[in-house]
Amino acid sequence: MVRRREHFVLNEVILFKPYKNSLIMESNTRRDFIKNTLTASLAIAIGTPILLGGEAAMAAAVTDEKGSGLAPLKFTQFPLKYTYSAMEPYIDALTMEIHYTKHHTAYIKNVNDAIAAENIPYSTMKEFFDNASKLSAKARNNGGGAWNHNFFFETLKHGPSGGPQxxxxxxxxxxxxxxxxxxxxxxxxxxxxxxxxxxxxxxxxxxxxxxxxxxxxxxxxxxxxxxxxxxxxxxxxxxxxxxxxxxxxxxxxxxxxxxxxxxxxxxxxx
Incomplete structure (x- = not known):
């Protein structure tokens, strides 16, 4: 049985899916990036199934495992699905570049440093945010910044925006x-x-x-x-x-x- 581990890497998204009472690992191409990262990031963050199409259960349900011996949580920066200039003229390229490569990168580094230095025991983002009020200011602020910016950058789109449907x-x-x-x-x-x-x-x-x-x-x-x-x-x-x-x-x-x-x-x- 493959040990379950929530993990994102910069150029590839790894999901763990239940299959015949075991967990298998699926590596997704960039073409599937939006669909899978949204499912995975929210599933990890809230620890509950996300329904797709109102019917199908999420393939990678995440559960808490206290005392499971899993490696400590590690935040990772999602790759952008567009260029820095893609949001012009509404958001300028220099702001996008600095926002992503400086501010967001710093949040990622700082929260991971805090997790290591403070021996924060949580192995999922759900556990991390469920205990946010107990964390140090460094861990809490940078953990929020790391997650919030992944979420924010995923919400931006190059081209006509349309509206909710x-x-x-x-x-x-x-x-x-x-x-x-x-x-x-x-x-x-x-x-x-x-x-x-x-x-x-x-x-x-x-x-x-x-x-x-x-x-x-x-x-x-x-x-x-x-x-x-x-x-x-x-x-x-x-x-x-x-x-x-x-x-x-x-x-x-x-x-x-x-x-x-x-x-x-x-x-x-x-």
């Missing part, structure tokens, strides 16, 4: 009245977040909600004000927009809607 659109309309009203409320949450932080759309047990978090917190943290499965997240730290927009956060938010990959967001809810 299907079950996602139905959920948004049910919760907020219309897609336009949702965007208005989400934008307000992002604009009014004092200092650095994030705005989120989350699935809270079937109900869609908007929330925001300070610093690098996210709705998976055990002490989050509104907990839920993240569907959409917007980084409103100044490093995400200041080179192009300076202090005009509202302009950055308005333009960001043009590069949201609604297909990715929809799959997170499906």
């Amino acid at each position: 299907g079950k996602l659109k139905e959920g948004i309309v049910k919760a907020f009245g219309s897609v336009d009203k949702f965007k208005e409320l989400f934008s307000a949450a992002a604009a009014s977040r004092f200092g650095s932080g994030w705005a989120w759309l989350v699935n809270d047990k079937g109900t869609l909600k908007i929330t925001s978090t300070a610093n690098q917190d996210n709705p998976l943290f055990d002490n989050a004000e509104i907990k839920g499965v993240p569907l959409l997240g917007l980084d409103v730290w100044e490093h995400a927009y200041y080179l192009k927009y300076q202090n005009k956060r509202a302009d950055y938010i308005a333009n960001w809607w043009n590069v949201v990959d609604w297909d990715v967001v929809g799959k997170r809810l499906a």
Whole structure:
């Protein structure tokens, strides 16, 4: 039996799938990257099955194994599925490059250093975030930053953004009245977040909600004000927009809607 281990590498995604009461490893090509990384990252983060198409059970269900002897958790940076300039003119290439290669890379390194130095015992991201309030500031902030940015960069799309469709659109309309009203409320949450932080759309047990978090917190943290499965997240730290927009956060938010990959967001809810 192959030992289960949640692991992401930079150029390849590794998933572990149940098969005949054992676990086998499947290496996925970059063509399947979006579908599989979304499933795997959310499954690892929340530790519960994600349903695809409303019917099929997730192939790689992740469970907690306390005292299993698994290696400590290691955060890894996802590769981008586009070039740094792909989001022009809405997000400039230099900001994308610095954001990804400097800020995100630093979060990855710092959280892994903290896990090693502090002997943090958790082997899954679910365990890590379920105990976020007990972690050191270094581990908590950098762990959040590592996960949040993988999530954020996966939500961006080169080309026409379109809009939410299907079950996602139905959920948004049910919760907020219309897609336009949702965007208005989400934008307000992002604009009014004092200092650095994030705005989120989350699935809270079937109900869609908007929330925001300070610093690098996210709705998976055990002490989050509104907990839920993240569907959409917007980084409103100044490093995400200041080179192009300076202090005009509202302009950055308005333009960001043009590069949201609604297909990715929809799959997170499906």
